[in-house]
Amino acid sequence: MVRLGAFLIGLFMAGWLMVSAGVTVFEMITEPAVETAEHKFHKHPKAVSFKHDGPFGKYDTAQLQRGYKVYAEVCAACHSLNQIAFRNLAEIGYNEDEVKAIAKAAQVPSINADTGEPATRPGIATDKLPSPYANETAARAANNNALPPDLSLMTKARHNGPAYVYSLLTGYQKVPADLPKENRPGQGLHYNPYFANLNIAMAAPLADGQVTFDDGSKNDLKSMAKDVSAFLTWTAEPKMTQRKATGWAALIFLIIFTGLTFLSYRQIWAGQKH
Amino acid sequence: MSVAWANEYKPQHPLMQWMDERLPIPRLMYNAIGGGYEVPRNFNWFYNFGVLAGVALMVQIITGIVLAMHYNSSIDGAFNSVEHIMRNVNGGWFLRYAHMNGASFFFIVVYIHIFRGLYYGSYKAPREMVWLLGVTIFLLMMATGFMGYVLPWGQMSFWGAQVITGFFSAIPVVGEPLRQWILGGFAPDQAALTRFFSLHYLLPFVILGVIILHVWALHIPGSGNPTGVPVKTKEDTLPFHPYYTSKDGVGLGVYLIAFVAVTFFAPNMLGHPDNYIVANPLSTPAHIVPEWYYWPFYAILRAFTVDFLFIPAKLLGVLAMFGSIALLFFLPWLDTSPVRSGNYRPLFKKFFWFGLVPSIVILGYCGVMPAEGIYILMSQIAAAYYFAHFLIILPIISRIEKTLPLPDSITEAVTGKPVLAVA
Amino acid sequence: MASDNQVVMDTESGVEDGVRRRDFIHIAALSFTGVGAAAVALPLVGQMGASADVLAQASIEVDVASIETGQAIKTMWRKQPVFIRNLTPAEIADASKVAVGTLRDPQSLADRTKPGKENWLVTLGVCTHLGCVPLGAASGEVKGEFGGYFCPCHGSHYDTAGRIRKGPAPLNLVVPEFAFLSDTLVKIG
Structure with missing residues (x-):
């Protein structure tokens, strides 16, 4: 009974799937898939390398500080970084007084003690970095109904994130002549082939020389884009250096452990054919 | 435990003997x-x-x-x-x-x-x-x-x-x-x-x-x-x-x-x-994909694209997806070959390595790709094979297959020498 | 214990190098297992400790410029209330004239404040009896028989230096570690 039932069910399942496959083939012939413009013009992120790449890579704190400066002077006008507190900046090499000063210069939301009205006060180290907008509605209203996303986890929220951010920032270009009409950027949109649907609401945010670094580091578009991508890699994965160091210790320990257990196993099994 | 010559637990230390008489967890282990x-x-x-x-x-x-x-x-x-x-x-x-x-x-x-x-x-x-x-x-x-x-x-x-x-x-x-x-x-x-x-x-x-x-x-x-x-x-x-x-x-x-x-x-x-x-x-994200360990089953779900009479394709897909795991419950009664190991079943072995394994790999691959054109076709063929393998092929080959001679014992298989029967 | 076994085994099996080496490998493999298990236990235990965001709030800075003489504020430090009180000259005089030796928990006002800043009394707002929050910091609250703080739970009276004077509490209100970063900025913790 079991086998008869199974046979009938199997015949139905396999048979109907083959019929469906026939339908699929028929549809593929009659309505061949047309490559969409999004697919044709979209580009994968550029190849870019960072000091923190690879199993031995460590964050370059000077680069992270430059990246923070780019974020603070440019990105922060529209993008929040709501997983990061001022105190976290100590991890990228700012000392206690510098962190305090950075926090103090920022205005964070608070409540007026007398009236209960929303107010602001100078920040302290334990405050999170303030958002540029009070809420999503305000953010959309100020940006032509586009929402500037929070950047804390951006490099983990996209495939090949650091390279994606770098490519997006440096990827603004002229609209190609052969781009179909319906894919051309509309009002308030900008052509960028690294963006999923080719047209992004953010205007090119960075330009050569826009931010000046105290140590005189290069401030052309590519260098700044790279610095801010590195900074956003840190905001998304602040424990990376620690993680890799622990990983090496664990790996070396386990390789020795496995070697010893293998020798022990060989001793125990010596003389036993198996 | 299941064999007559298994070693018996004999606690040496008085504490272990005391424990064994009261709560024999060491014996269990x-x-x-x-x-x-x-x-x-x-x-x-x-x-x-x-x-x-x-x-x-x-x-x-x-x-x-x-x-x-x-x-x-x-x-x-x-x-x-x-x-x-x-x-x-x-x-x-x-x-x-x-x-x-x-x-x-x-x-x-x-x-x-x-x-x-x-x-x-x-x-x-x-x-x-x-x-x-x-x-x-x-x-x-x-x-x-x-x-x-x-x-x-x-x-x-x-x-x-x-x-x-x-x-x-x-x-x-x-x-x-x-x-x-x-x-x-x-x-x-x-x-x-x-x-x-x-x-x-x-x-x-x-x-x-x-x-x-x-x-x-x-x-x-x-x-x-x-x-x-x-x-x-x-x-x-x-x-x-x-x-x-x-x-x-x-x-x-x-x-x-x-x-x-x-x-x-x-x-x-x-x-x-x-x-x-x-x-x-x-x-909604552009492509909703489950974790990798569900990909083959997700592909089976999406392989059903055509309604069968009054049964909508969506329901068929859901039934097939659950069915693809549920059929495993019946496996002991579908494969009736008295020979257990695939090593001694030449026909079974071919279907296993060249049918079942590739079909599941293909289903896994299709499960993460977008549900369109060639990926749907591939998952339909692979899913058809998957069901056929367990429900049709296994019962049939377990009847018609000519299996290889089995060793008389594990020891013979290991040492390559027949063990002399001890009278 | 291990060395005892070693001796027994060596004498039993004859002192062959091979035997000792084999035992060494098993012991080493087992030891590594133990060390590995212990290493894994570290983060499992450590995760229960105070997290980085909690530790970051272990010390706070309070601007006391707006507290006028005779007023007090309540603030939060390590998830506990802290009273910061700007004592009037009369309150300071009151607190200073008490003979320290007669107190249940003998401390002078100077012991409990910073030199030159005797008017700033910083204490935890936690009664040393059973942990209630005493009254007296906010305006209009009962200050108790000694003009400092009064705990309504079991009737402990604290004086203007936050010292226990009457009632069941055994100790003075705790003065946390604090320092003046400037004339008006107090760092607690």
Whole structure:
């Protein structure tokens, strides 16, 4: 009974799937898939390398500080970084007084003690970095109904994130002549082939020389884009250096452990054919 | 335990004797995984994966318990509490990455364990109950993994919950009410998140219980082996300890090396970037894909594109997806060949390596690709084979197949010399 | 114990190099297992300790410029109330004239304040009896018989230096570690 039932069910399942496959083939012939413009013009992120790449890579704190400066002077006008507190900046090499000063210069939301009205006060180290907008509605209203996303986890929220951010920032270009009409950027949109649907609401945010670094580091578009991508890699994965160091210790320990257990196993099994 | 010559537990130390007379846990352990369990001497390395699956479950339970100390199961707090674990909790990033990748490694180990069972006929008499309990564990794991993936409340969490619970709405009449009952609402929301957290905490302990039954059921007939020939004499076996404890130690080391390599150097490799975006009911990700261990089943779901008479394609897909696992429950009665091991079944072996394995790999590949054109076609053909393999091909080949001669005993297979019958 | 076994085994099996080497490998493998398990236990134990965001709030800075003489504020430090009180000259005089030796918990006002800043009394707002929050910091609250703080739970009276004078509490209100960063900025913790 079991086998008869199974046979009938199997015949139905396999048979109907083959019929469906026939339908699929028929549809593929009659309505061949047309490559969409999004697919044709979209580009994968550029190849870019960072000091923190690879199993031995460590964050370059000077680069992270430059990246923070780019974020603070440019990105922060529209993008929040709501997983990061001022105190976290100590991890990228700012000392206690510098962190305090950075926090103090920022205005964070608070409540007026007398009236209960929303107010602001100078920040302290334990405050999170303030958002540029009070809420999503305000953010959309100020940006032509586009929402500037929070950047804390951006490099983990996209495939090949650091390279994606770098490519997006440096990827603004002229609209190609052969781009179909319906894919051309509309009002308030900008052509960028690294963006999923080719047209992004953010205007090119960075330009050569826009931010000046105290140590005189290069401030052309590519260098700044790279610095801010590195900074956003840190905001998304602040424990990376620690993680890799622990990983090496664990790996070396386990390789020795496995070697010893293998020798022990060989001793125990010596003389036993198996 | 199952054989007459098994060593008996004889406690030497007075304390152990005292214990043995009152609560014989040491005796239980000795008979289960110690010198009292006589195991076939010819296990290959694939037989390590049962113990490894147990280790993987313990890793999940231990890391899970400590993560639950910091997790906040509210829809406004869940995502940030996971980031709090990653950023502020001492060693939290390690615990969370270990739990996240530990789930994937648990599935890797269990899939190898299942394939070993399929190839060596471990599901056959007298071990059907071991197999049935194993399939039950697999189903529980899938439910646990799904609910765990919802907990960080990222985009894939939310939309995964939306899609998976949507399966139930394909059931006629009761489907939609059932879905609302599961979610506690019309869409994934606070009620769903809280209950998924509760069940995600509970189910691993249920799995642990079923594992104990699984091992108990295994110890009644004793372990199978790569030849499929039953144990006949003492020469065929070795005590579990120290022989297989030491071998499992080596397996554990290799497993942990792989686990550590991924957890510390590519922790997000097996995850999806969209789950680092907080759940947003107003915006669907471009491609909703489940975790990799569900890809083959997801592909089967999507392979049904044509309605059959009055049965909508969606319902067929859901039935097929559950059916693809449910049919495993019947496997011991579908494959009636008296020969267990695939090594001595030339026809079975061909269908196994050139039919079943590629069809599942193709289904897995199609499960992650967009549901269009060639990927649908490939998954339809592979799914057709998958069902045909278990429901049609296996019953037929077990009748017509001319199997190879079996060795008289495990010892003969190992030493290459026939064992002289002792009168 | 291990060395005892070693001796016994060596004498039993004859002192062969091979035997000792084999034992060494098993012992080494087992030791590594133990060390590994202990290493894994560290983060499992450590995760229960205070997390980085909690530790970051272990010390706070309070601007006291707006507290006028005779007023007090309540603030939160390590999830506990802290009273910061700007004592009037009369209150200082009151507190100073008490003979320290007669007190239940003998401390002078100077012991409890910073030199030159005797008017700034910083104490935890936690009664040393059973942990209630005493009254007296906010305007209009009962200050007790000694003009300092009064705990309504079991009737402990604290004086203007926050010292226990009457009632069941055994000790003075705790003065946390604090320092003046400037004339008006107090760092607590």
